Amino acid sequence: MNKHLIAAALTAASLTLAGCADESTAQSAPAQQLQPIDVAQVLVKPVQSWHTYTTRLESPQEVALMPRVSGIIDSIEFKEGDVVKEGDVLFQLDARPFAAVVASLKAQIKSAEAALEQAKSEDKRAVRLLDRKAISTEQAQARTSTLRQREAQLSALQAQLTSAELDLEFTSVVSPIDGIISRANITKGNNVLAGQSVLTSIVSNQAMYAYFDVDERTWNSSFNDVTAASHQTVVMQKVGQSDFAYKGYINFIDNQINSSTGTLRVRAVFNEDNNQLRAGSFARIKLAANSISDAIIIPERAIGTDLKNRFVLTVGENNVLEYKLITIGERYGALRAVTSGLNEGDVIAVNGPARVGPGMPISPQTVTIDTSGVAFTLSNDNAQLVAKQ
Template identity: 90%
Template sequence: MNKHLIAAALAAASLSLAGCADERAPQAQQQQLQPIDVAPVLVKPVQSWHTYTTRLESPEEVALMPRVSGIIDSIEFKEGDVVKQGDVLFQLDKRPFAAVVASLEAQIHSAEAALEQAVSEDKRAMRLLERKAISTEQAQARTSTLRQREAQLAALQAQLTSAKLDLEFTSVVSPIDGIISRANITKGNNVLAGQSVLTSIVSNKAMYAYFDVDERTWNSAFNDVTAQSRQTVVMQKVGQKEFAYQGHINFIDNQINSATGTLRVRAVFEQDSNQLRAGSFARIKLAANEVSEKVIIPERAIGTDLKNRFVLTVGENNVLEYKLIEVGERYGALRAVTSGLNEGDVIAVNGPARVGPGMPISPNTVTIDTDGVAFTLSNDNAQLMAKQ
């Protein structure tokens, strides 16, 4: 009898322990779920950006050559300096030119005296002709001599003007404001007018960037852009992470290049810090005018599976689901999604680094940070967009 009682008691105890274990199992499983940051996707109005490569060009560039031939007497600048229009850069030996000027001035004085005598003789001939004291032929000869003296004086005066210009051109001046290069020909060397390149000067007030936009892109994204609308662009130099320079379109070509199917466009970047140099390689970003709403998610939320991009969304019972997406423009640390996600979807914001599809999680809802991110271009946020 006691044996039966003991067996029954043991069986009851076992059932009680099993029931307690079954009650604790869901609690233990719940405690083991991994906490994951999740957030609802954002839907924002955005503009797409198009990137082009270019090399900077100066609006004004001069290969400086002398207007007269001669010997370089002195160099009046420091190589690499900023020069102003009218600054004397090279001084040629002016003595031969000054001698020509002096000679012509002396000849003019002689011609003026001869002209004065010819005028006096012509007047006297006219008086004598009235009294029939001189023949008509003699009077006409004196008038002809007067006209010759006048022509000789005019010719000498023109030669003097030219000689004075040559003397002035012995001072080779800068025709533009800009940055000067090195001296290609040094002191003591002979230079030839219109042939010897003394140095080069490039304007530093602004820089041009020419780039070609394909016809399809221009018609779909920029068809209403004109040079007068001053469409904003931003630029990045080689070795920089940010698009730190802001400019605008100031020229659009008048026809499509039929050979390439592209339209030549020019942006101008006005700056005073001399940070831009002609010939530099650069990248241009141009914002399309059309604004459209796109789903926005963090870049880190996107995973890569062979050739596919995907995110993990939170489904029923907080189970992660695999969802293929197509991505668009990047905006700082965020990315636009063109297909695969809809408003209201909730994603794992840190991506598939620690979790995978089919895994139940303990969701920790956070908000996607958009501080300091510009999704559309405006005068207030153009520079902000350039930094992304």
């Protein structure tokens, strides 16, 4: 009997000790650690809608250089790929045949001048003789006619000499424009034909044109008040570049809508002195609509993708993250406009759903969205900021 009482007492004591141990463990367990997350209040900024178009650059002036006279190439006076100036001699043709023609015509002119002087003298003598009735009227008229013939012959020879001197001058083939010259298509010693043989090509390099087509709806809604005289600012990006590094302006707008495509042809011009733009280059043109409106701005990295949807995580009651579907708008550097889904005053997780998800309580760390170096409107003052985005 005593043995059973002792066993029961030992069991009760052990249960009491176990309960005390559990209570002590529960009291010593640390509180749950919340994930620290950077959060920020969304921004509201005045923005312009940007439109991007693809194009290929064209040179304002491009020349397929051909000789004005036929002949043999005597020398090539340029280095292929060089910058040339208007008037620089590029090819020299054999000038000796042309010089011989000039010399022959000059001799013929001297002979014609002598004949003309004789005809003038005989005409004056005929007038005096006619006054004294020493010759007939027919003879006097014949001498006057001879004088007119000698004058005409001299004029014809002088015209031939002018043409021959031009041909002699044209044996020096010069550059008609400033620009960059290509390679020589025909080399020294070859015969070239006037107006047929393409010696080389030259493109001007002080400016480049970019033609692009704007659809009628976009033009009427965003650019209807733009004219060529207003010099609407545009920026351009070449293939392989991340920045829109070149600034230009619109200098031509076509006079009608293309009825086949429903687009309007527009031209932008880019002036640059560093020879970095080449005709034929593929490029992207960006220009801003004239209308300005307020938009919610958030960091691009705050946006998550869920199948076809875009979403952000907002901070709700008790610092619990909430799932919000959004519709995104224009991109401004590392920032993005949101057209629906967020309101002014909303607080979002700025680094997106990389480490957290909806329904998760967090420890918010408030930060400010950085807008330095970002232009939300495209004006002459901040176009360089846009170019860096």
